[in-house]
Amino acid sequence: MAENKSKNLLEVKDLEVSFFTYAGEVKAVRSISYELKPGEVMGIVGESGSGKSVSSYALMGIIPEPGKVIGGNIIFDGKDITNLSEKERLKMRGKDIGMIFQDPMTSLNPVFTVGNQINESLKKHTNLNKEERTARIIELFRLVGINQPEKRMNQYPHEFSGGMRQRVMIAMALACNPKLLIADEPTTALDVTIQAQIVELLKELKTKINMGIIFITHDLGVIADICDKVAVMYAGNIIETGSIDEIFYEPKHPYTWGLLRSMPKLNAEEHERLVPIEGNPVDLINPPKGCAFAPRCKHCMKICLEKKPPAYNISSGHDALCWLPIKDEYEKEVKNNGKSE
Amino acid sequence: MGSQNNENLIEIKNLKKYFPIKSGFKTSNVKAVDDVSLFIKKGETLGLVGESGCGKTTLGRTILRLHEPSGGQILYNGTDITKANMHPLRRKMQIIFQDPYASLDPRMTVGDIVGEPLDIHKMFQNKKDRQEKIYSLLETVGLNREHANRFPHEFSGGQRQRIGIARALAVEPEFIVCDEPVSALDVSIQAQIVNMLEDLQAEKGFTYLFIAHDLSIVKHISNRIGVMYLGHLVELTESKELYRNPLHPYTQTLLSAIPIADPKTSRSKNRIVLEGDIPSPLNPPSGCPFRTRCPHATERCAQERPELKEYGSGHFAACHNIKQ
Numbered sequence: 001m002a003e004n005k006s007k008n009l010l011e012v013k014d015l016e017v018s019f020f021t022y023a024g025e026v027k028a029v030r031s032i033s034y035e036l037k038p039g040e041v042m043g044i045v046g047e048s049g050s051g052k053s054v055s056s057y058a059l060m061g062i063i064p065e066p067g068k069v070i071g072g073n074i075i076f077d078g079k080d081i082t083n084l085s086e087k088e089r090l091k092m093r094g095k096d097i098g099m100i101f102q103d104p105m106t107s108l109n110p111v112f113t114v115g116n117q118i119n120e121s122l123k124k125h126t127n128l129n130k131e132e133r134t135a136r137i138i139e140l141f142r143l144v145g146i147n148q149p150e151k152r153m154n155q156y157p158h159e160f161s162g163g164m165r166q167r168v169m170i171a172m173a174l175a176c177n178p179k180l181l182i183a184d185e186p187t188t189a190l191d192v193t194i195q196a197q198i199v200e201l202l203k204e205l206k207t208k209i210n211m212g213i214i215f216i217t218h219d220l221g222v223i224a225d226i227c228d229k230v231a232v233m234y235a236g237n238i239i240e241t242g243s244i245d246e247i248f249y250e251p252k253h254p255y256t257w258g259l260l261r262s263m264p265k266l267n268a269e270e271h272e273r274l275v276p277i278e279g280n281p282v283d284l285i286n287p288p289k290g291c292a293f294a295p296r297c298k299h300c301m302k303i304c305l306e307k308k309p310p311a312y313n314i315s316s317g318h319d320a321l322c323w324l325p326i327k328d329e330y331e332k333e334v335k336n337n338g339k340s341e
Numbered sequence: 342m343g344s345q346n347n348e349n350l351i352e353i354k355n356l357k358k359y360f361p362i363k364s365g366f367k368t369s370n371v372k373a374v375d376d377v378s379l380f381i382k383k384g385e386t387l388g389l390v391g392e393s394g395c396g397k398t399t400l401g402r403t404i405l406r407l408h409e410p411s412g413g414q415i416l417y418n419g420t421d422i423t424k425a426n427m428h429p430l431r432r433k434m435q436i437i438f439q440d441p442y443a444s445l446d447p448r449m450t451v452g453d454i455v456g457e458p459l460d461i462h463k464m465f466q467n468k469k470d471r472q473e474k475i476y477s478l479l480e481t482v483g484l485n486r487e488h489a490n491r492f493p494h495e496f497s498g499g500q501r502q503r504i505g506i507a508r509a510l511a512v513e514p515e516f517i518v519c520d521e522p523v524s525a526l527d528v529s530i531q532a533q534i535v536n537m538l539e540d541l542q543a544e545k546g547f548t549y550l551f552i553a554h555d556l557s558i559v560k561h562i563s564n565r566i567g568v569m570y571l572g573h574l575v576e577l578t579e580s581k582e583l584y585r586n587p588l589h590p591y592t593q594t595l596l597s598a599i600p601i602a603d604p605k606t607s608r609s610k611n612r613i614v615l616e617g618d619i620p621s622p623l624n625p626p627s628g629c630p631f632r633t634r635c636p637h638a639t640e641r642c643a644q645e646r647p648e649l650k651e652y653g654s655g656h657f658a659a660c661h662n663i664k665q
């Protein structure tokens with residue numbers, strides 16, 4: 001177990017994804033790096049257009065046209081999967097990496113029964129015979145909490161409610177015991193009471209099956225509930241990454257501050273005014289020269305507009321892409337030097 | 342939150358909205374809003390929460406008579422408007438829609454979108470006056486005059502929602518139904534819009550009906566909150582009281598289901614997870630609508646529908662099992 005813990009399931013290094021459109025190159029993901037261990041849940045938060053979904057599509061090799069991975073490496077389970085052929089990808093997709101999509105209403109095929117759709121991936125990736133596959137589907141339905149699995153597996157998607165369809169999607173993603181599960185906004189389209197059911201289910205599965213989960217969402221509340229560590233994305237960069245407590249209690253990047261402050265607190269006794277992040281998200285065709293967040297940042301300095309900040313290591317596992325902590329550090333040093341001399 | 346006085350701007354009594362569904366010879370009704378009574382005071386914000394399909398949007402639209410009510414009464418400033426000619430009243434009552442992408446005509450310039458209500462109600466002397474009015478509306482919602490000549494597709498979601506708000510403000514209304522105005526927006530943009538709605542209310546004394554499924558936003562902006570379930574109003578009280586002392590079991594689960602952006606609280610929290618889904622409004626359960634998912638349901642709940650009763654001042658709930 002200890003050995004298993006130290007080995008990374010997934011390593012993403014300097015990944016870059018661009019979309020080549022008529023208007024120009026849209027740099028959707030601009031050099032991101034992260035690691036994930038088995039049994040760990042990493043949350044990726046960010047606004048729409050920040051590149052959080054695209055970066056996970058790159059792992060599956062399903063970036064839609066005209067997008068391309070233009071740089072970096074993805075190492076999954078010790079193997080470089082960045083430039084796999086489509087044939088090799090097909091072997092891996094659904095088997096080693098499972099994915100849950102955002103919209104349960106449109107991600108299932110309406111003309112096949114749900115059992116049939118799960119059967120498809122079992123048929124492709126396992127050596128089970130027909131009876132064993134049926135037994136596996138029933139087992140999966142029990143696992144994700146669908147009652148009367150024998151009857152339900154022969155029904156069509158329209159006979160399921162939104163929450164139930166999302167459970168079918170999860171069952172499908174788990175069918176071949178993947179090592180990595182990518183959940184792309186799995187609860188955004190659902191109501192809060194159903195969201196709570198799905199989040200509880202994923203938490204239970206995480207401990208049961210010891211798989212790595214990448215959980216993409218824009219809801220910080222869900223992140224706080226389920227994740228071990230968080231990466232905050234803005235304009236194609238991971239601007240801050242750290243353990244869940246570090247991000248929520250000691251955030252270092254002004255964008256993370258802004259995100260945390262712009263949400264109303266349910267337990268607030270007095271009426272507090274919200275603190276929004278002024279301005280609008282950046283145009284990724286012509287990203288600014290310096291820090292992408294600089295035009296909206298209250299702490300913007302001259303250097304922020306001119307030079308892209310490096311990743312600054314605050315403590316082990318906690319990094320921020322910002323000049324501000326570097327400046328603080330520098331000032332501290334100058335002060336100390338002044339004293340000692 | 343706005344200043345309030347005790348006059349009721351809107352009062353609805355036993356409002357019903359049924360949508361008929363025909364299958365063969367049989368016609369059945371979807372009871373989207375069933376027997377809802379409430380009032381909204383001048384200058385206050387009444388929040389309305391509930392899961393999708395609970396009838397909150399239908400209620401908002403029926404109050405504006407965008408849907409014709411199937412039964413009950415709507416009073417505006419004390420006069421019955423259930424059968425009235427709505428044309429002059431549209432100047433007083435406006436709506437901001439949920440989806441900023443679908444609610445703006447892609448072929449009209451922003452200036453024309455904001456100017457259309459002015460045209461309909463003939464609220465300007467000459468062309469120049471109209472133009473000035475449009476400019477000042479755009480500036481009120483934080484846009485520039487230059488934006489008037491552009492088309493909706495050139496704007497981001499947050500900016501489009503601002504255009505939708507400017508259109509609602511054009512006729513200088515008193516009452517605005519905000520139908521999930523921020524749920525399609527990113528968190529950082531949500532706060533901008535919510536703050537703007539609050540500022541406008543403080544400045545112009547609007548009365549809002551704020552519909553949303555996000556309880557933390559509703560609690561932030563509202564004076565009082567109504568909770569709906571399957572077409573019925575199940576609880577109605579002041580927003581702080583609702584959070585501190587929820588009486589209805591559905592409100593309790595709804596509050597406990599909200600993810601809190603604080604890892605320490607969220608780890609220690611005991612969550613009530615509801616079993617099952619919301620029942621079909623075509624075939625609602627007998628008695629209390631919530632009884633099929635309620636952890637405290639008894640025999641009585643299946644037979645008798647609980648009435649909305651007052652527990653403490655201004656705190657209403659519809660449940661048989663609340664201890665007095």
